[in-house]
Amino acid sequence: MRMRRRATAVLATLLACACSPGDPPETGASPRRAIVKRLDASHFVDLPAPFHGAVAKIGDEARPVLVAARSTRVASALDVAPDADGFVRAEITLPQGVRELPDAAFVLEAQRLPASISPELVPALSKTVRARQITEGWQLLRDAGDRASLRYEHGDSGDEYHYSLHLFALEPPPAHYASRSFDIPAGATLELAYGMVTPANAAGRLPAKYEAVLACEGTAPVRAVEQVLDPSAEADWHDAFVSQPERGRGCRLDLTAAGPAGEPIRGAVWAVPRIVSATLASEPSATNLVVISLDTLRADHLSGFGYPRATSPQIDAELIAKGTTFTDVSSTYSRTDVSHMSLFSGLYPEARPDPGRIHVDVRVPLLAERLRDAGYRTAAYTENALLAGAFGFWFGFDQFREHPYRHQDRGGGTFGDGIAFLRANRNQRFFVFLHTYKTHEPYVPSPAYESLFGDALHWERAEMGAIPRKHRPLVDAYDRTIREADDLVAGFLRELEELGLAEETLVVLLSDHGEAFGEHGLMGHSFSSEQEVIRVPVVFRGPGIPAGVRVDTPTSLVDVAPTIFEWLGLEPLPATQGISLAPAFRGEDLPENRALFFSWLADDAIGIRQGRWKYRSVGEKTKLFDLERDPLEQRAISQPEPHHPSWDRLLSDHHAESSTLRASFDRAGDETPSPAISEEMERSLRALGYID
Numbered sequence: 001m002r003m004r005r006r007a008t009a010v011l012a013t014l015l016a017c018a019c020s021p022g023d024p025p026e027t028g029a030s031p032r033r034a035i036v037k038r039l040d041a042s043h044f045v046d047l048p049a050p051f052h053g054a055v056a057k058i059g060d061e062a063r064p065v066l067v068a069a070r071s072t073r074v075a076s077a078l079d080v081a082p083d084a085d086g087f088v089r090a091e092i093t094l095p096q097g098v099r100e101l102p103d104a105a106f107v108l109e110a111q112r113l114p115a116s117i118s119p120e121l122v123p124a125l126s127k128t129v130r131a132r133q134i135t136e137g138w139q140l141l142r143d144a145g146d147r148a149s150l151r152y153e154h155g156d157s158g159d160e161y162h163y164s165l166h167l168f169a170l171e172p173p174p175a176h177y178a179s180r181s182f183d184i185p186a187g188a189t190l191e192l193a194y195g196m197v198t199p200a201n202a203a204g205r206l207p208a209k210y211e212a213v214l215a216c217e218g219t220a221p222v223r224a225v226e227q228v229l230d231p232s233a234e235a236d237w238h239d240a241f242v243s244q245p246e247r248g249r250g251c252r253l254d255l256t257a258a259g260p261a262g263e264p265i266r267g268a269v270w271a272v273p274r275i276v277s278a279t280l281a282s283e284p285s286a287t288n289l290v291v292i293s294l295d296t297l298r299a300d301h302l303s304g305f306g307y308p309r310a311t312s313p314q315i316d317a318e319l320i321a322k323g324t325t326f327t328d329v330s331s332t333y334s335r336t337d338v339s340h341m342s343l344f345s346g347l348y349p350e351a352r353p354d355p356g357r358i359h360v361d362v363r364v365p366l367l368a369e370r371l372r373d374a375g376y377r378t379a380a381y382t383e384n385a386l387l388a389g390a391f392g393f394w395f396g397f398d399q400f401r402e403h404p405y406r407h408q409d410r411g412g413g414t415f416g417d418g419i420a421f422l423r424a425n426r427n428q429r430f431f432v433f434l435h436t437y438k439t440h441e442p443y444v445p446s447p448a449y450e451s452l453f454g455d456a457l458h459w460e461r462a463e464m465g466a467i468p469r470k471h472r473p474l475v476d477a478y479d480r481t482i483r484e485a486d487d488l489v490a491g492f493l494r495e496l497e498e499l500g501l502a503e504e505t506l507v508v509l510l511s512d513h514g515e516a517f518g519e520h521g522l523m524g525h526s527f528s529s530e531q532e533v534i535r536v537p538v539v540f541r542g543p544g545i546p547a548g549v550r551v552d553t554p555t556s557l558v559d560v561a562p563t564i565f566e567w568l569g570l571e572p573l574p575a576t577q578g579i580s581l582a583p584a585f586r587g588e589d590l591p592e593n594r595a596l597f598f599s600w601l602a603d604d605a606i607g608i609r610q611g612r613w614k615y616r617s618v619g620e621k622t623k624l625f626d627l628e629r630d631p632l633e634q635r636a637i638s639q640p641e642p643h644h645p646s647w648d649r650l651l652s653d654h655h656a657e658s659s660t661l662r663a664s665f666d667r668a669g670d671e672t673p674s675p676a677i678s679e680e681m682e683r684s685l686r687a688l689g690y691i692d
């Protein structure tokens with residue numbers, strides 16, 4: 001695996017070690033270290049501080065920064081038909097304030113819409129359809145005055161699509177940042193990082209000179225960084241580490257990123273500086289945290305959950321046998337982005353202003369942010385598509401890396417990055433989140449797994465007989481990807497053991513939703529809510545977690561974050577709809593008849609799980625199932641028995657609670673458009689079947 005971060009060349013005042021990319025100086029057998037302070041925008045003079053903080057992505061990795069690129073839409077051309085030469089051409093008017101800006105100040109986003117759509121619908125669709133940021137193949141041709149032309153070579157064949165083009169002007173960030181006074185503990189390390197955001201329009205970009213000067217009372221200033229970056233060079237983060245042998249009082253940090261004439265440079269960013277210091281291993285929250293999400297993994301296809309094939313022998317032995325398994329967990333939504341946002345927020349989809357997105361100013365606190373504020377070094381490694389940082393998943397992470405989607409390569413890079421992170425941060429308190437689409441359609445195992453599971457004996461089981469014969473080869477392929485994911489998880493767990501971290505790390509294995517193979521007439525997920533899609537595995541292993549325990553009480557993905565916070569000794573999130581499952585670790589019973597909510601991609605679709613009962617409602621149509629007598633949901637109950645709860649009352653209470661929470665988050669502008677996706681992300685979404 002190639003690490004994309006670089007340690008910059010620094011002066012003799014820095015540590016003399018040759019630090020590997022992104023790694024802090026070696027601490028040997030030193031005490032556990034933690035990030036004791038992050039100098040975010042609030043620590044600098046006159047910088048805006050959005051609720052979640054600014055984030056910038058360079059290459060495949062995003063980090064929190066002092067100021068992110070801000071853009072303003074200056075022109076749009078809706079519903080433009082391409083010409084016979086394969087170009088989309090549109091005449092636009094440039095507003096007064098942007099006419100003199102250089103070409104490097106502009107970025108273009110494009111939306112592709114079916115040509116058959118009525119023109120009256122285009123303005124509304126342009127607010128909801130994902131736009132793609134165009135990095136090449138477009139030009140801004142200016143005439144005299146305010147007139148200009150956009151020319152975009154779209155690359156699609158045929159004429160079945162029209163395009164909406166949106167031109168944005170980038171605002172330059174400050175050239176200079178001056179911090180307020182702060183102290184640095186003796187023996188601490190100041191971590192700096194900087195770079196140039198991959199430009200959407202590289203033409204005319206200027207080189208940027210980066211300088212960092214640290215000055216503390218009674219000591220000579222330290223010039224920590226002095227480097228010029230060329231925008232034509234490979235996009236990368238550059239790291240520098242500054243030691244502080246003695247306690248530094250009244251320190252100030254001056255950061256500069258300026259062009260040849262001292263002018264601000266679009267795309268130049270400084271990551272949020274961090275101060276790392278020794279901490280007591282016995283203090284609360286000393287336990288590390290790992291959360292592993294195997295996308296689209298249905299619980300009943302793990303051998304540790306009773307599946308007849310040995311799909312997960314190592315998960316069974318290393319996690320299920322050594323930890324506590326919650327056997328009846330419901331997802332909150334049968335799609336990756338919405339359900340993972342429930343995991344990170346502890347909220348049902350209806351309680352969030354946008355179920356699968358978090359805008360920078362929407363005041364929904366998140367799992368990674370709470371751990372970050374407790375001193376954890378936070379990192380996430382995912383595989384692009386719906387779990388994208390730009391949708392808000394990167395908030396709270398010190399680094400958030402998105403691997404471009406590849407069929408057979410899924411999982412390898414993600415878990416390889418996770419192992420590299422463990423090695424680099426073994427002496428620091430950390431939270432690492434790993435997410436892979438390895439078990440997501442298309443089911444493409446690596447060659448070593450292609451010959452597995454050709455048997456037919458398991459089809460005699462009642463629960464498997466519901467799968468139509470024509471879909472059974474897909475199930476075979478799906479099971480092979482689970483077996484490969486099992487090996488990936490095992491390799492990561494072995495590294496935890498070899499580094500001596502297993503006994504001080506809480507590991508949580510889970511999934512976001514399952515997968516249907518025609519049991520109820522549908523394939524895949526998103527559009528259904530039967531148990532094969534809604535039921536997911538959740539396993540906890542770590543310090544104090546009892547081994548070999550299975551908890552059958554129905555629970556939900558919204559319960560994971562509250563459980564983590566209680567077990568780590570941290571304050572809970574201020575607004576959640578889940579409960580902590582930690583009482584189960586102490587041998588206590590969980591609430592048996594708590595109402596759990598879930599939804600899926602259909603108009604007015606919502607469901608309730610309460611004990612043995614499962615209720616589904618789509619518009620005026622409702623169904624009720626007794627999962628104790630009918631676990632495969634084959635026979636809906638037409639006349640509920642007298643002791644059934646009032647589903648209307650439960651739904652009314654849920655809607656009221658969710659509405660109150662949603663209103664409290666103070667969404668910043670209901671007209672805020674969805675963030676544009678990159679061309680790489682669009683390819684990932686298409687490969688996974690989320691867009692045509």
